Amino acid sequence: MDFLLSGLAACGACVFTNPLEVVKTRMQLQGELQARGSYQRHYRNVFHAFFTIGQVDGLAALQKGLAPALVYQFLMNGIRLGTYGLAEAGGYLLDSNGNHSPGRSAAAGALAGVMGAYIGSPIYMVKTHLQAQSASEIAVGHQYKHQVFPPQSWKLALVSAMVSSLAVVFTMTPFDVVSTRLYNQPTDARGKGLMYRGLPDAVMQTIRTEGIWGMYKGMGASYFRLGPHTILSLFFWDQLRFLYQKHNQ
Structure with a gap:
């Protein structure tokens, strides 16, 4: 870790x-x-x-x-x-x-x-x-003509998604942790949560008991999920849109 x-x-x-x-x-x-x-x-x-x-x-x-x-x-x-x-x-x-x-x-x-x-x-x-x-x-110095990825490469899109995911994961992980715990808590016969009274209470209990880093549990997994998820969503959306347009021609 x-x-x-x-x-x-x-x-x-x-x-x-x-x-x-x-x-x-x-x-x-x-x-x-x-x-x-x-x-x-x-x-x-x-x-x-x-x-x-x-x-x-x-x-x-x-x-x-x-x-x-x-x-x-x-x-x-x-x-x-x-x-x-x-x-x-x-x-x-x-x-x-x-x-x-x-x-x-x-x-x-x-x-x-x-x-x-x-x-x-x-x-x-x-x-x-x-x-x-x-x-x-x-221009200064020797000019190498390297190109990491072609402009339309899926690799470029993946890297871009992984970079932008840093800010997204850092911002969203605390809310993701709280929502996961609220959904997963045991409930009484009326469906009322037995551990947390709501979002603010879940935040306060987590920080009080586990410290501020308790709000960032699973951040690594979230990061490595979000980047590929973003690029795959865009890829499938683009492919489905292409098939739909081709079908309606």
């Missing part, structure tokens, strides 16, 4: 910070191996870079490389934080007296970081290539 929660948390943050990563990549490649003042500066500062990229490449360009960035964040942070969490849970960070050992913590953190970075490095390279892609008038 540590791996999953760590990876999902990093992906959620990545959706909002990826535009800054695009800007950072472009500014770092600008003037590569060229003396200061001998090249055209397309991006004068962070704010000018945001404006220039949005104006020339379009606002969507500020999210270039998002798909590999999400995979990278999930792998790197999931492995890094998850591995460290396992080491902590296993008692490997304690010395022979049972006290917390700073040295062991540093070693475990370094090892977990190396593992995450090593496994995620190939994805990071693809992300960098995609984020550097731009129109010729503001």
